[in-house]
Amino acid sequence: MYAGRLSTIRNLKLVALNNLKNYLWKQDVQVDHILPKLETLEVHDCDNLICLGSSSASFQNLTTLDVWNCEAMKYLDTCLAVQGMAQLKKLRVRDCxxxxxxxxxxxxxxxxDIIFSRLKSLELVNLPRLKSFCSGSHTFRFPCLEELIVSGCPELEIFCKGVLTNPPLLQKVVCGKDNGHWCSDLNNTIQEMYSIKAGFQDIEYLVLSEFSRSIEIWKENVHGSLDFKKFKVLEVYECNTMTYIFSVSMALDLVQLEDIKVKQCPMMEQIIKGAEETEMDILLLPRLQEIRLESCSRLTSFYMGSITLECPSLYxxxxxDCPKMYAMASTSEQEDIEIVGREKTPFFNHKVLxxxxxxxxxxxxxxxxxxxxKPDRAISSNVLNLQCLFVKRCHNLEYLFPSFLVKNFEQLYLLSLHNCENMEEIIFTDGLAAAAExxxxxxxxxxxxxxxxxSRLPKLRTFCHQENSETNTLFNQKVAFPSLCCLRIVGMGKCRKIWHDKLTKDSFHELTFLEVEQCDKLLNVLPFDMVERLEKLEGLEISECESVKEIIGLADDRGLNSNESIELKSTTEFLFPKIRQLILHKLPNLKGLYSKVHTTDWPLLxxxxxxxxxKVETFAGEYINFRETQGENQSVISVRQPLFWVTKETFPNLEELVLVRNxxxxxxxxxxxxLKQYCPKLRKFDCPET
Incomplete structure (x- = not known):
């Protein structure tokens, strides 16, 4: 359908397409039919691509290929695919x-036998894991290659391991700002550059692992052969003997460092360790943007030292899986214990900005x-721009926010808490009822x-403690969420009631999706007065809540249950104007939506x-027929209610109905x-029992 529209495209640039998984193209896509005139392809910042995934016919007219900053890419393409790049003149692979x-x-x-018959320029820059152009036993020819730039490739020890016909027009290999290298042929030149550590000159991207060449050079750096001032990205993994990476004096040179990742280093205790004396008041890492630490079993803090760590660009x-880590910045262990007690040292303190x-x-x-x-001006400024907060399996946390700090989370957009065994409340008020002036x-x-x-917070009873409350509700009138759209509540074993009957005005009005799962002590999900707030709700899922009897509670939490007599004169109408999906799964005690006689309208369901x-005895009942058979003047009905009383307005757009194992x-x-007469658009009805 789109082939005709794309057939004239000559230049294609793909940037930050992180939904592209593994390959640029599906394996059965004929790219040459869709983009037959493509000449220039640029692929930038596509972090989940492993390779281009093209076929031998994909790029028959391609002259320029530029791949840059694709974090997960392990190779560019296969031997079969590159054989089809007969017109390629320029190839650049950088920062992967x-x-x-x-x-x-x-x-x-x-x-x-692979011939890059027209390739004139090849650029390989900042590829810290690159070991060769190709590790297979193939024959490579570059008859037109004039320019070869190899820079920031410290592990590159040979150009290719197969047969390499020497490029007749190539006179040197350029590395950084030097005058170039040449030693009889291309493979010998690369080997010579490897032996003299040319790949470490002005290096920006560095990967250290236990058996890599880079770790050997790192350990030898007592003579200063590495220039830390150029480092932009550092990745350290499976280094089994390192206890720290930088001293403070080394870290002072990290003026360009943007990204640091440390993974599976079992002896690592700190990333930056400040044992030596310094006259500086602040350790400044001006460009550091990302810190990722994973599976370091002895790591206690990112930085340990006496001066303040400042990271103004860190986002x-x-x-x-760093089970001993308790702080971003710490002083010595003994000092932490004397000042506040190590077990109480906050993750963010005055030592990190x-x-x-x-x-x-x-x-x-x-x-x-x-x-x-206690309030701290520096700490308050640290959270002003926080947008996303995920906390998982932190079993020593008893609460998340101190009450005085909540007002500073002006930008918080996403909050996810999962499996914190001892968390009792989200906002800690120290048992005091805070009041405005x-x-x-x-x-x-x-x-x-x-x-x-x-999710999975077994001790959590309430978001914020409320004094003089008979029943703890998860959300009470002390907290407000005017912009909340998606709410998931899972595995809250002590939660008896989600919402207080009287909530703050405008709170929860924007809710579009609600999921409640495995909350075994809940008797109902929605308070009576909550329903009218849900005008924008589009999805409602309730599952595995053993005690839930009704979805909607009575206004006063007292009244008749679904099996008792029902007063006709108190008929209630519930409208869910935008709900498109309603899921009720594994609710063994559910008897009805609401315990008094009522109707519900679901115009978009x-x-x-x-x-x-x-325990739901009847799925649906004809409400008009029910009124007629019982009589308008009869005030009490002695039958059991169905889950839904239906009229012509109840399910006008219902397309899929599943009723199983009930x-x-x-x-x-x-x-x-x-029922089908009341569901005019029903196209799928799955009910094995009928």
Whole structure:
């Protein structure tokens, strides 16, 4: 369909397409038919691509190929694919930290004679894992190659391991700012550059691992052969003997460092360790943007020293599976214990400044407090720009926010808490009822919070403690979420009630998706007065809540249940104007939506599933017929309610209905009509019991 529209494209630039997984093209796509005139292809910042994934016919007219900053890319393409690049004149591969070779050999692929017949310029820059152009036993020819730039490739020890016909027009290999290298042929030249450590000159991207050449050079750097001032990206993994990476004096030279990742280093205790004396008051890492720490079993802090660490450009911190890590910055162990007690040292304290932090992810750490218990101007500035906060498996955390700090989370957009065994509340008020100056109780406002997930928090009873409350609700009138759109509540074993009957005005009005799962002590999900706030709700999923009897609670939490007599004169109408999907799964005690006689309208509902709700005796009943058979003047009805009373307005757009494993539940209660007559657009009806 699109082939005709794309057939004239000559230049294609793909930037930051992170939804592209593994390959640029699907394996059966004939790119030469879709883009037959493509001459220039640029692929930049596509972090999930492993390779281009093209075929031998994909790039028959391609003259320029530029791949830059694709973090996961391990090779450019296969031998079969590059044979089709007969017109290629310029090839550039830069800043791809995972790239191990340019041309890969697939399993079972025969030995090939590969000719880059028109390639004039080849540039390989900042490829810290690159070991060769190709590791296979193929023959390569470059009859027109005039320019070869190889820079920042410290592990490159040979150009290719197969047969290499020497490029007749190539006179030197350029590395950085030097005058070039040449030693009889291309393979010998690359080997000579490897032996003299040319790949480490002005290096910007460096990967250190236990058996890499780079780790040997790093250990020899007592003589200063590495210039830290040029470092932009550093990745350290599986280094089994390193206890730290930088001293403070080394770290002072990291003026260009943007990204640091440390993974699976079992002896690592700090990333920066300040044992020596310095006259500086601040350790400044001016361009550091990302810190990623993973699976370092002895790591206690990112930085340990007496001066303050300042990272003005830092926007992302991700820590996973570092079970001893308790702080971003610390003094000596003994000093921490004397000042505040190591077990109470907050993750962020006065020793670290990161005013532009936007993304924080902490998983499987030893933190007890994220922030200090008392106001601190520096700490307050650290959270002003925080947008996304993920906390997972941090079992020593008892709360998340100290109450005084909540007002500073002006930009918080996403909050996800999962599997923190000892978390009792989200906002810690120290048992004191905060009040504004005029005597009105303090409201903790999360102005921009869009997504909230609370999952597997077995001790959590409430988001914020409320004094003199008989029943703890998860959300009470002390907190407000005017922008919240997505709410997921999962595995909250002590939660008896989600919402207080009287919530703050405008809170939850923007909610579009609600999921409640495995909350075994809930009796109902929505308070009566909550329904009218859900005008924008599009999806509702309730599953595996053993005690839930009704979805909507009574206004006073007292009244008749679904099996008792029902007063006709108190008929209630519920309208869910935008819900498109309703899922009710594994609710063994569910009897009805609401315990008094009522009607519900779902004008946009398209998908409805009721599964394993064995106490629902009847799925739907004809409301008009019910009124007629009982009589308008009869005030009490002695029948049991169906899950849905239906009229012509109840399900006008329902397309998919699934009713499975619901015991002896009847589908329909009524005379002279059936359910399908009330669902004019129903196209899928899955009910094995019928």
């Amino acid at each position: 930290i995972s790239m191990k070779e340019i041309v890969a050999t697939e399993g079972g692929e025969a030995t090939c 992302k911190i991700a820590v996973d 990161c005013a532009h932090l936007k993304y924080l992810k902490l998983s499987s750490t030893n933190i007890k407090n994220l922030w200090p218990d 005029d005597g009105i109780p303090q409201i903790y406002l999360f102005t921009k919070l869009y997504f909230l997930k609370l 398209k998908q409805l599933e009721v599964c394993e709700c064995s 015991g002896n539940m009847k589908v329909w209660h009524g005379h002279g009509a059936d």
